[in-house]
Amino acid sequence: xxxxxxxxxxxxxxxxxxxxxxxxxxxxxxxxxxxxxxxxxxxxxxxxxxxxxxxxxxxxxxxxxxxxxxxxxxxxxxxxxxxxxxxxxxxxxxxxxxxxxxxxxxxxxxxxxxxxxxxxxxxxxxxxxxxxxxxxxxxxxxxxxxxxxxxxxxxxxxxxxxxxxxxxxxxxxxxxxxxxxxxxxxxxxxxxxxxxxxxxxxxxxxxxxxxxxxxxxxxxxxxxxxxxxxxxxxxxxxxxxxxxxxxxxxxxxxxxxxxxxxxxxxxxxxxxxxxxxxxxxxxxxxxxxxxxxxxxxxxxxxxxxxxxxxxxxxxxxxxxxxxxxxxx
Amino acid sequence: xxxxxxxxxxxxxxxxxxxxxxxxxxxxxxxxxxxxxxxxxxxxxxxxxxxxxxxxxxxxxxxxxxxxxxxxxxxxxxxxxxxxxxxxxxxxxxxxxxxxxxxxxxxxxxxxxxxxxxxxxxxxxxxxxxxxxxxxxxxxxxxxxxxxxxxxxxxxxxxxxxxxxxxxxxxxxxxxxxxxxxxxxxxxxxxxxxxxxxxxxxxxxxxxxxxxxxxxxxxxxxxxxxxxxxxxxxxxxxxxxxxxxxxxxxxxxxxxxxxxxxxxxxxxxxxxxxxxxxxxxxxxxxxxxxxxxxxxxxxxxxxxxxxxxxxxxxxxxxxxxxxxxxxx
Numbered sequence: 185x186x187x188x189x190x191x192x193x194x195x196x197x198x199x200x201x202x203x204x205x206x207x208x209x210x211x212x213x214x215x216x217x218x219x220x221x222x223x224x225x226x227x228x229x230x231x232x233x234x235x236x237x238x239x240x241x242x243x244x245x246x247x248x249x250x251x252x253x254x255x256x257x258x259x260x261x262x263x264x265x266x267x268x269x270x271x272x273x274x275x276x277x278x279x280x281x282x283x284x285x286x287x288x289x290x291x292x293x294x295x296x297x298x299x300x301x302x303x304x305x306x307x308x309x310x311x312x313x314x315x316x317x318x319x320x321x322x323x324x325x326x327x328x329x330x331x332x333x334x335x336x337x338x339x340x341x342x343x344x345x346x347x348x349x350x351x352x353x354x355x356x357x358x359x360x361x362x363x364x365x366x367x368x369x370x371x372x373x374x375x376x377x378x379x380x381x382x383x384x385x386x387x388x389x390x391x392x393x394x395x396x397x398x399x400x401x402x403x404x405x406x407x408x409x410x411x412x413x414x415x416x417x418x419x420x421x422x423x424x425x426x427x428x429x430x431x432x433x434x435x436x437x438x439x440x441x442x443x444x445x446x447x448x449x450x451x452x453x454x455x456x457x458x459x460x461x462x463x464x465x466x467x468x469x470x471x472x473x474x475x476x477x478x479x480x481x482x483x484x485x486x487x488x489x490x491x492x493x494x495x496x497x498x499x500x501x502x503x504x505x506x507x508x509x510x511x512x
Numbered sequence: 513x514x515x516x517x518x519x520x521x522x523x524x525x526x527x528x529x530x531x532x533x534x535x536x537x538x539x540x541x542x543x544x545x546x547x548x549x550x551x552x553x554x555x556x557x558x559x560x561x562x563x564x565x566x567x568x569x570x571x572x573x574x575x576x577x578x579x580x581x582x583x584x585x586x587x588x589x590x591x592x593x594x595x596x597x598x599x600x601x602x603x604x605x606x607x608x609x610x611x612x613x614x615x616x617x618x619x620x621x622x623x624x625x626x627x628x629x630x631x632x633x634x635x636x637x638x639x640x641x642x643x644x645x646x647x648x649x650x651x652x653x654x655x656x657x658x659x660x661x662x663x664x665x666x667x668x669x670x671x672x673x674x675x676x677x678x679x680x681x682x683x684x685x686x687x688x689x690x691x692x693x694x695x696x697x698x699x700x701x702x703x704x705x706x707x708x709x710x711x712x713x714x715x716x717x718x719x720x721x722x723x724x725x726x727x728x729x730x731x732x733x734x735x736x737x738x739x740x741x742x743x744x745x746x747x748x749x750x751x752x753x754x755x756x757x758x759x760x761x762x763x764x765x766x767x768x769x770x771x772x773x774x775x776x777x778x779x780x781x782x783x784x785x786x787x788x789x790x791x792x793x794x795x796x797x798x799x800x801x802x803x804x805x806x807x808x809x810x811x812x813x814x815x816x817x818x819x820x821x822x823x824x825x826x827x828x829x830x831x832x833x834x835x836x837x838x839x840x
Binding site: 190206277350380383449473475478482484486488490492495 | 518519520521532534586588601602603605655657659660661664665666667668676678680684685686687689690701702704705708711712728729730731732734775777778780781782784801803805806807808809810811812813814815816817818819820821822823824825
């Protein structure tokens with residue numbers, strides 16, 4: 185109401201204070217290990233797999249897979265039913281219609297995402313693309329968010345590397361700048377950003393044949409990196425099969441540079457894309473955000489929505505570019 | 513641009529990766545102590561004080577104070593000049609006009625905010641009110657945000673308990689729900705919330721003569737608590753002197769219950785208030801938010817602005833209410 189925001193309340197279980205990932209005991213248990221449901225051999229402890237990259241002779245929910253997609257056990261969203269609004273006095277609520285899946289990126293515990301080979305990262309991206317297109321086929325879903333939480337300060341609750349994909353029954357406002365710009369200028373904001381960044385070159389980190397990596401103007405997070413396809417394309421699900429390896433290789437490079445140059449920060453990987461089943465995709469241009477979480481969003485960010493960033497994108501781009509060329 | 517947000521880039525110093533509060537070495541140094549510029553006796557290591565609660569015979573920037581207001585040394589904002597917009601291709605920037613102060617809440621290191629006596633918390637609130645009104649007298653300031661970061665997961669970078677106050681040259685969009693509601697219904701959203709919550713009583717934690725404490729409908733954070741004045745009042749700076757002790761006592765109670773019942777979580781304390789020097793205050797109703805940070809804002813929150821909260825406000829209100837009555 186006051187904040188004009190949607191909140192998803194998930195209450196499958198009652199959390200005790202020390203069940204929260206920030207609790208000391210939870211931090212210690214995450215570091216020391218303990219039982220991991222995402223490890224190979226523990227498939228019976230997750231919901232049944234939706235699909236997996238596995239040899240044809242291996243059985244679903246058994247070992248042998250390389251990437252595995254499962255429903256999120258603690259989802260805030262239920263895949264059944266239709267969206268229904270409920271009023272209660274001045275408040276509005278809906279049922280939690282939506283789909284929420286987990287992509288386990290490797291059977292091996294302790295290998296971090298950036299340590300996977302480019303080929304294995306390519307398998308993960310291919311799986312994300314297939315899950316995206318599968319969720320997009322559900323007409324009740326209006327927006328699909330792919331995201332990865334790496335490390336405690338990025339909201340990871342399980343150490344074993346994984347991504348998540350959530351299909352929402354509405355389009356969140358967070359990327360509305362793209363549509364506002366398109367309606368005003370009749371051109372794509374991200375295409376115009378690419379053009380300006382290629383001219384100025386002060387925030388550019390790398391260019392490959394089909395993608396550009398840059399530190400965005402007015403970065404919210406220190407060392408924030410965006411990976412943007414050079415050609416205009418609204419939906420991540422339309423990523424061409426023959427571009428996947430190029431993207432995987434650039435993503436591995438950028439994640440490695442962030443982890444190695446910046447002393448292993450927590451980070452999020454986010455794929456922004458066009459809304460699905462709701463109007464034209466023309467204003468949208470999908471792209472990836474890599475957001476190191478070296479600064480905790482504090483009171484001022486929560487209260488005002490204004491981010492305070494102690495590192496300019498121009499400085500960050502210079503440091504990351506140098507680290508990238510040292511890596512090559 | 514894409515996010516339709518303002519970002520403040522602060523670059524007074526170049527931060528090395530291990531200067532960030534999330535870095536292991538920074539965490540260890542925060543726990544083990546080391547030099548603290550906010551301690552009594554170290555006044556020479558901060559910028560000159562703006563004002564302080566101190567006995568008349570004691571000298572500014574010397575010991576003897578109870579609450580001390582200083583400019584923020586690492587501010588993203590400069591108090592000099594006028595706001596000027598600069599265009600660079602498709603991007604827009606302004607200079608960092610604004611004012612940013614720190615309120616040191618006690619001379620004693622290691623005493624947490626909720627452990628201060630109600631009288632001492634009253635002194636802090638009185639100081640915040642005076643600093644608010646002083647900043648509001650600067651016509652270039654359009655919004656004043658008061659906030660406190662308690663603990664690592666709430667963005668605190670110094671352990672010694674303190675609040676911050678920032679005067680921004682624009683009105684952030686975060687509380688626009690109040691204005692939208694007022695324009696549509698010609699009544700105050702928070703007054704209507706108070707009315708409904710007093711009838712339903714499921715999210716009510718406590719009522720005093722002039723204030724109500726509740727867990728808001730669609731809470732973004734688990735165990736989020738709002739303290740709202742019952743009478744309609746736009747500006748925090750208009751808080752009556754004779755209500756300060758009542759508010760201090762309720763605030764101490766609520767902060768204590770959150771810290772003691774929930775195993776000492778990090779939290780933010782935020783005061784939302786009407787914009788200053790920019791139109792009528794009628795749609796606004798100031799209130800305090802206490803937001804425990806037991807869950808880290810993860811990729812999905814950053815990407816979509818949709819918060820996932822594992823604890824319903826009704827459950828949270830019941831738990832906090834019980835803890836509050838056990839405390840009395």
